[in-house]
Amino acid sequence: MRAVRLGVALSFVSATALAQPTAGAPPEPTPPEQPAPPDVVAPVVTPPAIPAKKIIIVGKVINAFGKPVRGAVLTIEGSPTIAPAKTDKFGAYRIDDVPVGSTIVVDHEGYQTGLGTATGAAMDDIVLL
Secondary structure, eight states: OOOOOOOOOOOOOOHHHHHSOOTTSOOOOOOOOOOOOOOOOOOOOOOOOOOOOEEEEEEEEEETTSOBOTTOEEEETTOTTSOOEEOOTTSEEEEEEEETTOEEEEEOTTSOOEEEEOOSSBOOOEEEO
16 A cells, blocks of 8 residues: 655635735725714603692681680792781681692791691691690
């Protein structure tokens, strides 16, 4: 049996060399640049605010003994456009256009500040201590 020797020549080429055009070959055409897509901004739509239901509140301010407190000043917290009210000699008051759920602040010299919540037109008595 005879042994036959086969000669094989291998050469290695880097990937960078493959990407470069060979000498004398026309350059490959460059693809046209695509314009960047415009920024798409969705409009922000805010639904109109639903105004709070407004009521007229009436009630009385009394002391711990159930006696009317004359001259107590009532304000609506967070609503500077609503004019303060003052109690009469019977401790009675009336405030128009009060948003439902508002806090009523009651002040009078010699008493601790009283608080109430506007839940309906007829208010429970507000007791100052």
